[in-house]
Each structure stands twice: as C-alpha cells, then as structure tokens.
Amino acid sequence: MQEGLLVSGASVFRSAQPTRGVEPELPVIPTALVEVDVVQRWRDGVPGATAVFDGETGPDLASAAEPFSVDPDVLSAIGASASAGDAKAFPLRSGGTGWVVGVGSGEPEKWRAAGAALARAVRERLTGITDTESEPGDLGDASDADYLQVRLPDDAGEELIGELTLGLALGGYRFKVTGEPAPPRLRKVLLVAPEGADVEPLREAVRRARELAAATALARDLANAPSNVKDPAWFTGVAVELAGPIANLTATVRDEKWLTDNGFGGILAVGGGSSRPPRLLQLDYRPQDATGPHLVLVGKGITFDTGGISLKPADGMHLMRTDMSGGAAVIGALLTIARLGLPVKVTGLVPSAENHVSGTAYRPGDVVRHYGGKTTEVGNTDAEGRMVLADAMAYAVEQLQPDLLVDVATLTGAMKVALGLRTGGLFATDDELAEQITDAGGRVGETWWRMPLLEDHADAVEGSLSDLKQTPAGPGGVTAALFLREFAEGVRWAHLDIAGPARADRDYSEVTVGGTGFAARTLAELAASLG
Template sequence: MIPTDLVEVDVVASWRDGLPGAIPVLEGADGPDLTEAAEAFGLDADVLRAVGASSAAGAVQPFAPAGGAVGWSVGAGAGSGADWRGAGAGLARAVRDRLVEGGDPGSELGDLGDAPEIDYLQVRLPAGVLPESVDALVLGLSLGAYRFRVTAEPSPARLRKVLLVAPEGADQAALRERAGRARVLASATSLARDLANAPSNVKDPDWLTSRAAELAERTPGLDAVVRDEKWLTEHGFGGVLAVGGGSARPPRLLELSYGPADARGGHLVLVGKGITFDTGGISLKPADGMHLMRTDMAGGAAVIGALLAIAHLQLPVRVTGLVPAAENHVSGSAYRPGDVVRHRGGTTTEVANTDAEGRMVLADALAYAAETLDPELVVDVATLTGAMKVALGLRTGGVFASEPELAERIRTAGASTGERWWEMPLLADHEPDVRGEQADLKQAPSGPGAVGAALFLREFTAGLPWAHLDIAGPARAEQDYAEVVSGATGFAARTLVELAADLARAE
C-alpha cells in the first residue's frame, strides 16, 4: 500500500503503568547513565547493568519490569541528532521484531513470553531534552522499521502510536508541535521510499505521475497537472521524448503547484529526475545490478514527497515541483549515440551515451521552468552519475550550486534534518567540454563525470540561482543504518522541505 502507514506520535505529561515503555540511556561522564532508566521501571541500576543496557546509539536491551509490562532501554549516545535518530530507529526495529517474531531470547530477566499486541509504546524523554532531539527521535521512530514488500502474506502487526512522556516543567505544546512536524518530514521520506521501491512492471511514467496527482488531490493547497506525450511533443520536450521513445509506455511530465495566499519571497522550483526504469538504452547497462534501476526516479520521488509535506505544513512560500518521467528502454525506436536532440527552448545536444539519460530529461524541465515559471531559485535532484558514488560514497549527496551561499544553505538544511551534503565544484576548466561539435552541447563530455553533468545542466537554467543535487549514492542503501533501511532511502526529501521552510523564514 502506498503511502506506507507510519506510527502516530504524541507528547503526554505522565508515564502510564502497565504500558510497554522505553527509556533512553545517555552517555554520562563515567559511562552509561543507568540510574534514571532504572528508577523509571522501579529497578536497581545494577539490574540494567547486568542485562547489558548500553548508551551506544540504537543499542536496545529488553527486560521484564515489575507489573508485567514489556520494557526496553535504548542507547542515545551523547545526545547528538544522529544519536537520537539511531535511538528511535533501534527501538522501532526492536518493537517490530518483538511483534513479528515473539519473545526476546537471551534476557537475563527471563523469557518475556509470546509477543503481545503492542499498539502503544511510551518513551520517557530525559530532563532538559532539546526540541531538535525530539525531531531526531521521531524521525528514527517513524522510519527505522520501514519495510516495503509486495506479498500475498497478511500485513504484519505493527506499532501504531508512540507516546513521548515529557519531563517535568517542559513545554508540552512546543514539543508536540516539533514532534508533529518531524512526523510530516518522515512521511515525505517514507513516500519517496515507497515510490522508488515500487516495481517497474507497475511503476511506469503514467502510474508514477498519476499516483502523485491522486495524492495531491487529497492535499489542501496542492494542485497537480500531468502532461502526456502529445503535449510534450507540442511543447518541444525533445529530451524527454528521446529518452522515452524506446519504451511502449510513453513519457509524462508532472507539475505540482503550491502557492498559498500568504506566500513570501520568490518562487522555488524543484525538479526531480523521474526515470521509472533505466536499461541504459542502446548503451546497455550490465545485467548485474540493473534491477536496482527501479529506483532511478528517486529524485522525482523526493520532489513529490517534499511538495506534499510543504503543503501539509502550510509553509508560506510558493513552490512548484516538476518531474519529467520516462522509461529508458532498448527497441527499434530507442534514441541512439550520435543523435542530435532539440530540447525545450531550442538548444541542441549531441548524444554520446544513451545511459546518460537523466540529464536529457532534466534539461527540458529546467528550460521549461526558466521560461514559463518565473522562478527565484531552481533546484534539481537526481540519481545522476556513478562518478558521484565514487567521489562521496553511499551516504553523502553532492551539491553543485551557482553561488557558495546557496550550497551552504542546502548543506545546513540537510544537517538539520539528518541528511549529509558536500559541496562540489563547477570547474571553469571543464566548461568548454560541454560544447558540441555537431550541436550546441555535448551530452556526456570527457573529464570528471559528475562535474560535466552539472555543467551541462547549468546551460538550461538561464543564469538563474540554481543548485544541482546528485544523490546517486545515498538514494539507495545496501544495509540498515540509523533511520535508513536497505533499498530506497528517500534521501533529499527532508532537505527540500527544510530549504523551503528556510526560504519562508528568510523573508
């Protein structure tokens, strides 16, 4: 089911006896601070020490406190944002495993018995907890146990609600507001994961854009328009049509529009690559790993998730999301190396490699945005180059920006929501490389691949303030870590939302 249901979160004043609960364990000056955790469960700290309770972020230890309730200690490290996300994620996975698999073996306090129906869980927040720590904890709780499966099996039992027990004297209303906002950010990430994980026999360009439009219709303030191949032809989207020409399932363009009456400042346009499957075309990819190309529209998924979250939060800023969607397939009608393609606006590109298709569809959308939408700022996001994975690995996104201040703004937006970015250079020495011999531009120039792709895209921005986010590495994960799970990660969705919020605050 898309979107995946997420756990509800609320902030309450008091601990409830008999309800399953968890206590974060922070690192103290002399090791794990077990005293507060033990007192909350009516235990001696030595008991928790005996069962191996740890302050390591995400380390979860179950036990059976007095009264028959299920209890966990969960490590929150030194209390950084990453530590709290890890704590929430570790706890969410422990509860999921308890629900699905039954008792927890190895507890020195004895067998916990058959798995109870844990609809509710309470988590005691420590004294002096920071609002940003609540943000991070909610992200971990919401995303850490995410799973996407297409199966005939019945849906497994799941945790439905978490009660965050506020410390004495805390502003519960403020913490509740922070928790609610963090859950919206988690929903943006989760939806982006859902869309990217969906199998491509279902997820063609029409399905992706139509599903996003259906979700937008249920979101107040958000409008959606889906353009078909006829409209794309009439309006000169030669790059999208070339890439999608090899598939029996034609391309689409999704346009999501959010413009509240109290919008401040300029117009932010977000452009996301929407390649619903990528064979590489005639420049065919190796078979090994090609199944992962169902996630090659992760940039478009992040834009969709972000627009829905921005509208849900009612941010006072005008935002448009564009997702050019196509399948890059092999057939007699596929575009070829050596072709010259005319983009929206008339610029021509000589094709060198049909597997460099993402920049072809983004170019049309960027040119359309610059020509028709009067943007103040344009940001595109895409799983664009393998070179970026080599440069930054699998957990950091690359930022190419027209201005250093914009790159820093994006990096800061990501840091506040648990997504890591690194600024990359738009090297002037390689600007001549994107000039074509038979056309205006060369699609896949020699030299550093990620830099060349960014310089190519810049040609379609009409000199506007612009940033290109290459998420080829962090858009997919090979293993679970912190709130990230194996498969599509939803990376960049939260950064885009926070960037929009920052723009609203700045005016």
C-alpha cells in the first residue's frame, strides 16, 4: 500500500487509531434505525397507532378511535389532540397498547413530526418498563412495544410516506456513551396502506427515506462521538471502514506526510498544535451509468476546536466536538448516494484536523501557503475552518475538475446570529445552483436561506502581507464566504454555513439533542436531482 494512504473499496482497512490509555467504548456506529415496511392489513392484537386530524369542531377522535373499537371518550380522557406530534398511549381491553398522534390538517411535514413523536414516546415507554415492574392494568410489557403498526390515511402518497418514515427513523435516535446495556428501542413499524393501494411505490418511498435518515443518523453519530476518541485518524478511518462494502465507492485517507509533500499548508497549520496529526479523506463514488455533472462536496472536519492561540471562552467549548459536522454530513451523504446507486459522479473531500494550543500551534500574523500556492495572513486562529476548506477546494479544482463544488461547514457565529439555530446559510455563485440546493433541502425537511456575496466587501479579503486576509473586517458570514470563493477559481460553487442548525439543545420534530446531522440529506438529495 502506498505510503501515507489508507484505502477502502479495493483493499483493506487498517485502523489508524493510536492508543491513548483507557478510553470509553462508544455505541455501535452507525446507530441502528427502525425497520419500516408497508403492509395491506391492520392486525388485531398488534400495538397500533392512528392519526388524529383537525375536524370541523375540533380533533376528530371518532375516526382515530375506530380501529381500536374504543369509545372516542377514551381518547378525550387521555387528552388526545390534533396538534402535530402530540402522541398519547392508552390501554386496550384485549391487553397491549394503543397510540394516537396528532397530524393537524395532515400536511406531509406534520406526519414527519408525528412519526418522530411516536418513536420518542415508544422509546420512553420502553425505558420506563425496563426500569419499573409492570402492574395489572398498565399499558402492557416491553414485548408489545418494540414494534408498532400505523394506520395510513386514504390519501397516503409517497411524499407523506417518506416524511413519516423520516420521523420514525430519526425521532427515537439516541447516542449515549455508557457502560450500561443498550436500552430497548422501537425495532419495526408496519405502515398499513389504504385498501386497494399499490404498495410497491410506497415501499420504494420508505426505502429511500430510510437511506436519507441513515445519512443524517451517521452524521449525528460522528458529531456526538467525544473528541478523546474522535481524532482525525479515527474520524476518517470510520469513513474508510463504512465505505468498504459499498459498490462503486472508494475511500482514501492521506496522512500528514502526504499533506506536507503536496503542500496542504492550511490543513497542516491548523493541525500543527495537536499531538494527533491531520488527515484528508477522499470518497470517490463512480457508478458505471453516471450521467450529468461531476459534483464535489467538501466538508469541514475539525474534530475539536479550542480556537488555538486565539482561545475560545470556556463556556460552550465542550460543544466543539461537533465542529466536524460539515465533514460528517459529507460522509453520510456519500454513503447514502452510493447505497441508493444514484447515476451521478460524486466526490467527497473532508480535511480533518484538531485545532489545539501548544508550542507548535500556528499564530496570528503567520502567513500560510495553501495547496496551489495562494497565501493567507492569519488574523485569528479560531477561524480555522476556512483554512482547511481552502486547501481542499483548491485541490478539488486542480485535481478533480468538478462541474459543481459545494462546501459545508460550521463556519461562523455570525450565521447563528443572522439565521438562528434551525436554518442553514447558503451562498452561491449562480441562481440556478442556489435554487437547486434550496429545493433539495425543502424536499427532505432542511431549510436554507440564501445570503448575499456582497461585492462591496470583496476587496476586504485581499491581503497586503499575503494574497488574502483570513479574517477581514465586515460581516463575518459574508467575508468568510468571499474568502472561500477565492479558491473556487470560477467553478460553479456554493457554501453552506451550518453553524446554527448543526447542533440542537432540545428535541423538535425529527431533530434530537446534540449533533443534528443537518445538511446530510440535502447533499444526498442534491446529488439525486442531478442524475
């Protein structure tokens, strides 16, 4: 094997994880997702769930109660409502458990919230059952709750099925590092189709939605993994291992020697302060039936960010284990793109480093030479993301000849201020690409807002001591994007800043606390739209 390379797909995976004493055992990665299938018959005695819709005079409890042969007053007594995602359980006369969940007026996105709420409610119930002994007349035992059937409405189509599957797959997501046995979880859900429905298109919608959910879940796994385990070697090595069995997908990892020999000054500068050296991951998906443009995705892979010499405040620094969320989204998306067998050529690049403080850390005032020759004067070592992305983008343009180049990163606090915690910032060099990304996000439940590449600030990126300034004055999200544009070299390019939505401090809809996996589904859907 060539020195400096770790390759999957055609050869062997060797873990690059160094030994650093006793480390916690992580949950299995990737996290197992609930199985979902479409069936044609409601099954008596099987735990089931029905939807509560808004009726003319309030929640339509009668329709929700009918499959269970219970009086609507039972649902009224437990506080059932049509509010999207409001899930309630109740005991059945025959034993076992029934569930009702609100879907409002029934728009597809309300079904995503409903699926997520059901998955969370079942998880909590299972956890409660294992913690306490069941009493006569309670809601059943654990054996009746790790699977579920959900009655679909008469107008259920592929969009609704996809949204519901996303919610079911992701709402019950859990990542916890513990010595305790893994808790029980919802394992299988049967979606009961309307009588006479053609189930094959619905099953295909389920399969596709589960693959999109798998991209998100893996990105969450990688973001949530603690940084005493997750260094650049581990992070990129996991991608190599997972890519190995997938047809037409090859993963290659370049080490610090290769990066030095090939002039990746930005990655090396950022990683220079850590005892755990940087890596560059390349994922190549090359289907034989590829059509359309060559899409290159670049994701920031900072496995922990202290800020370097420009040290971050202590409050919130522990969350910097998720500073590789852009890279995780690229990894999750590439694996899903390959498993779906999309007929499009896609390459993923993840420059990975740990931004640490030491005598070998890079300094404010340093001038760094990037891959390809451009130089940057460092203004703040905590603006490390653009340094590693610049190298990878320059490499992509010179070596990979992309038709479309998209980078994704937890890049600027300014974007969190501008857009909050649920919307990603989108910068693009042309309207068509911006619309393609926005539309792709809309189809998979991720919201983007286009931000301007303000030419009035373009000259602020120009350097005096070097070609470029790393942290020029002006609006932080905009100037960061303008800096990165210098490395796109005229290729159609978009920059996705996910500093806000990459993390969540509470559950909502299909999102769970911690790393959210935001952008992984959008990237996979973008690739699907190009084939």
